[in-house]
Amino acid sequence: MNDGKEELDELREAVREFLAAKSPQSAVRAAMETEQRHDPAVWDQMARQLRLPGLALPSDYGGDGFGLTELEVVLEEMGAALLCSPFFATVVLAAQALLASADEAACARYLPGIAAGQTIATLAAAEGNASWDPALVTARAERSARGWALSGKKSFVIDGAIADLMLVVARTIAGPSLFAVDRGAPGLRAEPMTTLDPTRAMAALTLDQVPAVLIGAEGQGGRLMSRVLDLACVALAAEQAGGARRCLEMSAGYARTRFQFGRPIGSFQAVKHKCADMLVRVELAEATAREAARLADEAAAEFGVAAATAHICCSQAYLFAAAENIQVHGGIGFTWEHPAHLYFRRAKSSELLFGGPAVYHERLLDRLGI
Amino acid sequence: MTDEMGEFTRQAREFLDAHAARAQRAQFRWGEGDDRVTYFGADPPEVEERKLRAAREWQRTRYENGFGWISGPPEYGGRGLTPVHELVYDGIESEYDVPDTGTLSVIGLGMIGPTILVHGQQPVKDRYLPAMYRGDVIACQLFSEPEAGSDLASLQTRAVASGEHWILDGQKVWTSVAQHSQIGMALCRTDPDAPKHKGITAFLVDMSAPGVEVRPLRQMSGGCDFNEVFLSGVRVPDDHRLGEVNGGWRVALTTLMNERATVGSEGSGPVAEALSPERLSALMRATWTWDDRALRRDLSELLADMTATGHLNRRAFRQMQAGVAPGPEMSVAKLMYAQNLTRSAHFVSRVLGPRIIADTGEWGTYAWAELLLATPALRILGGTEEIMKNILAERVLGLPKEPGIDAVSPFRELPKSGAGGAS
Numbered sequence: 001m002n003d004g005k006e007e008l009d010e011l012r013e014a015v016r017e018f019l020a021a022k023s024p025q026s027a028v029r030a031a032m033e034t035e036q037r038h039d040p041a042v043w044d045q046m047a048r049q050l051r052l053p054g055l056a057l058p059s060d061y062g063g064d065g066f067g068l069t070e071l072e073v074v075l076e077e078m079g080a081a082l083l084c085s086p087f088f089a090t091v092v093l094a095a096q097a098l099l100a101s102a103d104e105a106a107c108a109r110y111l112p113g114i115a116a117g118q119t120i121a122t123l124a125a126a127e128g129n130a131s132w133d134p135a136l137v138t139a140r141a142e143r144s145a146r147g148w149a150l151s152g153k154k155s156f157v158i159d160g161a162i163a164d165l166m167l168v169v170a171r172t173i174a175g176p177s178l179f180a181v182d183r184g185a186p187g188l189r190a191e192p193m194t195t196l197d198p199t200r201a202m203a204a205l206t207l208d209q210v211p212a213v214l215i216g217a218e219g220q221g222g223r224l225m226s227r228v229l230d231l232a233c234v235a236l237a238a239e240q241a242g243g244a245r246r247c248l249e250m251s252a253g254y255a256r257t258r259f260q261f262g263r264p265i266g267s268f269q270a271v272k273h274k275c276a277d278m279l280v281r282v283e284l285a286e287a288t289a290r291e292a293a294r295l296a297d298e299a300a301a302e303f304g305v306a307a308a309t310a311h312i313c314c315s316q317a318y319l320f321a322a323a324e325n326i327q328v329h330g331g332i333g334f335t336w337e338h339p340a341h342l343y344f345r346r347a348k349s350s351e352l353l354f355g356g357p358a359v360y361h362e363r364l365l366d367r368l369g370i
Numbered sequence: 371m372t373d374e375m376g377e378f379t380r381q382a383r384e385f386l387d388a389h390a391a392r393a394q395r396a397q398f399r400w401g402e403g404d405d406r407v408t409y410f411g412a413d414p415p416e417v418e419e420r421k422l423r424a425a426r427e428w429q430r431t432r433y434e435n436g437f438g439w440i441s442g443p444p445e446y447g448g449r450g451l452t453p454v455h456e457l458v459y460d461g462i463e464s465e466y467d468v469p470d471t472g473t474l475s476v477i478g479l480g481m482i483g484p485t486i487l488v489h490g491q492q493p494v495k496d497r498y499l500p501a502m503y504r505g506d507v508i509a510c511q512l513f514s515e516p517e518a519g520s521d522l523a524s525l526q527t528r529a530v531a532s533g534e535h536w537i538l539d540g541q542k543v544w545t546s547v548a549q550h551s552q553i554g555m556a557l558c559r560t561d562p563d564a565p566k567h568k569g570i571t572a573f574l575v576d577m578s579a580p581g582v583e584v585r586p587l588r589q590m591s592g593g594c595d596f597n598e599v600f601l602s603g604v605r606v607p608d609d610h611r612l613g614e615v616n617g618g619w620r621v622a623l624t625t626l627m628n629e630r631a632t633v634g635s636e637g638s639g640p641v642a643e644a645l646s647p648e649r650l651s652a653l654m655r656a657t658w659t660w661d662d663r664a665l666r667r668d669l670s671e672l673l674a675d676m677t678a679t680g681h682l683n684r685r686a687f688r689q690m691q692a693g694v695a696p697g698p699e700m701s702v703a704k705l706m707y708a709q710n711l712t713r714s715a716h717f718v719s720r721v722l723g724p725r726i727i728a729d730t731g732e733w734g735t736y737a738w739a740e741l742l743l744a745t746p747a748l749r750i751l752g753g754t755e756e757i758m759k760n761i762l763a764e765r766v767l768g769l770p771k772e773p774g775i776d777a778v779s780p781f782r783e784l785p786k787s788g789a790g791g792a793s
Contacts, residue, residue, distance in 0.1 A: 005694065252767040266769035269760070275767050276759035283702045284675070287682035305677065312674040361670035368673065370651040 012073045018050060019081040025339050028199060031084035035192075036162050037201035038084045046087070047117020053091050054115030058099075061111035067297035068231070072238040072290060079239030080246040082342055084199045086120045089158040092235040093228065094121030097167045100227040101178055101216030110165060110180070121165035124154035124205055125225060132354050134169055134176035134225040139207060141170040141179055141214075149187075149209045150179055156353070160203030161192045168205075168212065169221050176221030179212035186210065197349035199342060229354060230304060233311035234296060237289040240314035240350050244285055247321035247343050248278045251328040271328060278321045285310075285317035308364035315351040315360070322347035375691075378455055382462050385435050390466040400652045405737040407644045409711070409744035410595040422550060424469035429479075429505030439479070439503040442487070446499035454690055461687075471505075473547050478502055478509035481628040482555050486574070489613040489621045494574055498553060511625065512542040512556035512575065512599055517787055520757050522557070523566045523619060524784065527601060529558035529573065536560075536573060536611070538581075538604040544751075548584045548597040551577050555625065556601070559781065561616050566781040570618035574610040575601070591743035629752060641741065645714045647673055653734065659721050668717050672710065679706040698766045705758055708748035715742040 022042045023031075031039050046052045056071040057063025071091070078087060095114050098107050113119030126132050127139065139152025150170045160166065166181045166188075181188060187208040195202050216224065252275050255266030265271045292306035300306075322344040326333040333340040354360070396403065413421065432438040433447060440456045442448020449455075483502050486495060501507040518525040527540025538558055548554065554575045561569030575582065581604035586594035613621040643649065650669060654660045686699035718738050719726045729736035749755045763769040776784060 005689075005692065248767075252763075252769065255767075255769055263773055264770045266763070266767075267772055269756070269772065272763040272769050273756070273759045275769060276763040279698065279762055279766060280702050280705055283698060284678040284682055284706065287685050287699070288678045291681040291685060306681070309674050309677040309681070312670070313678045357667070361667050364670045364674055365666060368647045368651075370647060370669070 015074050015077040023081045023083045028082050032198040053117045057115045062115035068293040069297050072293040075238035076242030079242030082199050086159040089122035093123035096231045097123050097228045100224045103216040106215045119164050122159050122163040123167045124157040125169040126156045134221045137169050137176050139170040141172045148212045150207045150212045154205040157203045159201050161190045172218050174219030177218045178215040181212045197345040230307040233307050234292045237310035237314035240318040241285040241289045244282045244318040244321040247325040248282050251325045281317035285314045288313045304367040308367045318347040319351050382459050386466045390468045393467040400656050401733045405734040407741045425471040426505040428469040429471050433504045477511050481625045482509040484628050485625045491609045493609050507552045508550050510545050510548045510551040510554045512554045514544045527558045529560050534608050536606045538601045540601050542599040545597045545599050548599050562782040563780045567619045571615050572612040572618040572621040573606045676710050712745040715745045
């Protein structure tokens with residue numbers, strides 16, 4: 001147990017150092033202005049130097065076989081640094097969808113490329129109505145002599161404009177199913193969407209008779225998406241917890257050094273209590289994200305409840321911390337130059353990415369059997 | 371887990387298997403069993419008496435089998451192990467159906483025993499420590515006063531030296547278990563000309579001494595779970611002094627440090643059970659509010675925070691077991707526990723609607739009024755929410771203290787309530 005903690009601390013330190021060097025605020029701002037919305041050189045180094053994309057993938061598929069507990073640490077640091085990267089889409093959404101499909105051939109075909117950082121991948125599930133509920137998918141898959149072909153539209157596809165591999169949820173006669181589509185496939189168009197959060201790229205896909213490969217069994221999409229969303233919520237929670245912690249650090253640091261009325265503003269209880277409230281929320285957020293990851297690794301029965309809890313608590317904590325961080329900073333926090341708004345944007349977009357409070361509260365009650 | 375801890379765990383189970391039955395968590399059915407939901411005890415006197423007797427007996431059984439004072443030194447009947455062993459034992463014991471020993475343990479064994487051990491003089495340690503942990507002597511904490519709440523160091527109860535004795539005069543308030551206690555730890559002003567933290571001395575008071583009067587204090591929820599304690603010319607021998615003369619603030623900090631470790635571990639027991647997801651959903655079904663969207667949203671927010679607090683506690687506990695010092699988790703858990711319970715009571719009241727403002731006689735409805743009326747205490751007792759936040763912000767985040775708090779002037783010269791300072 002103790003050894004485990006030391007290893008996690010070492011991993012955190014390595015990732016933190018890497019991100020401090022490769023993704024300082026200036027790099028985040030540069031990346032978010034580019035068309036690709038990330039720095040391919042950093043993506044490459046992340047794979048070669050730190051082996052991060054393969055960290056939590058099974059060793060059978062070229063990964064290092066660690067669990068969500070380790071991945072969680074990496075995602076916390078990425079969230080704190082606001083790293084612009086296809087990491088979440090590739091390693092969390094796409095790789096977990098492949099694993100959840102239990103399609104060994106597909107895993108063997110795609111996961112080694114993901115683990116090595118050679119394949120950028122994503123999951124296209126939501127459509128114009130913004131729902132990730134596979135029951136509401138309208139994109140269709142039809143089988144002919146030449147194989148499967150997909151038609152329809154997808155939205156909110158994270159890093160969809162740069163992905164080499166797109167896993168698309170589409171409907172067959174058997175129900176929602178998962179398909180693989182390669183970049184450049186005929187009939188596929190990916191348009192970048194204008195996003196509230198410039199550090200997380202999204203695209204809208206138009207599919208017109210696009211050739212595709214069925215992943216797993218037909219009609220399996222409902223169960224698969226439920227599993228993937230649980231894991232994605234926990235991974236997102238890690239990013240959110242990391243971002244919230246960074247907002248708290250920024251606020252506390254500023255409150256210690258900013259003088260008004262001849263004293264540090266952090267000596268005023270109104271500001272002090274605001275920071276304490278942020279601390280409370282951040283501590284809770286971290287605990288839920290880490291505990292959910294641990295329960296996932298143990299395949300514990302309470303994982304579903306823990307995942308839903310982490311998603312709610314981390315969404316609330318991040319939004320709260322990001323908003324209060326601007327308030328603690330006052331006017332300077334409202335400027336474009338100050339990073340506070342980037343965290344606010346990320347916090348809001350993360351809260352609502354998978355449907356937000358309108359969806360996640362019922363999800364928790366469902367997981368509790370209420 | 372280490373081999374040593376494994377052996378300790380085995381011994382604890384062996385002891386408990388021999389002396390207690392496994393707790394049976396009764397299957398909950400709406401309308402069956404006791405529907406009382408209460409935070410404070412407030413039992414009828416004969417029930418309270420019976421429970422106290424059982425608690426003392428169980429503490430004696432623990433003591434005789436080496437589990438009465440797990441972290442205490444052997445020369446006073448302790449087992450010489452660590453506070454982590456204590457936590458581990460508590461975790462195991464909670465799986466068994468044993469008497470609640472809170473009356474003895476929360477204040478006396480949890481806070482005052484460790485204080486006597488560090489600051490007590492030899493005769494007092496010999497006389498009281500084994501007796502306390504054997505269940506014979508119950509201790510209370512005579513700290514708060516009407517004029518010293520959050521600012522405990524502004525206390526005014528006086529102690530004046532008289533030969534080999536001290537004479538105590540003053541009033542203490544919010545004293546839990548004083549009515550059952552044989553001894554009380556009192557903080558007194560011994561030098562009003564010193565700055566407020568530097569003129570306080572701590573004493574161990576015999577609660578049966580002449581001049582000690584315990585009066586029940588009726589709280590807003592209707593029961594009497596606290597007391598006022600009046601000290602009028604109470605004689606205390608000098609060997610009952612804890613720590614140095616005018617060194618009482620340090621002694622008090624020892625006591626309060628142990629308080630935090632105790633309070634943070636709440637979160638199980640009958641109240642927690644009443645607020646479990648299954649109970650709350652049963653309540654919504656019984657009141658036909660099952661599909662009320664606003665209430666469902668409230669319920670989810672509440673359950674998310676309660677689950678999160680549980681996870682925070684669990685992680686802190688696991689860290690301590692692994693030998694890692696806990697961070698701010700316990701203070702955060704305490705704040706959240708108070709908020710969660712308060713929000714729960716209000717959530718339930720919204721589910722019940724008018725059924726909690728007048729008793730219809732229906733099972734499991736008006737019974738919630740007791741908890742509702744207890745919750746305002748939770749954000750005050752054991753350190754108000756505001757003080758807790760100051761501590762978190764100053765100690766964890768390193769924010770500067772409030773300027774202008776006078777820790778230098780003689781206590782005598784500090785402005786006091788009702789003295790015309792705010793005319």
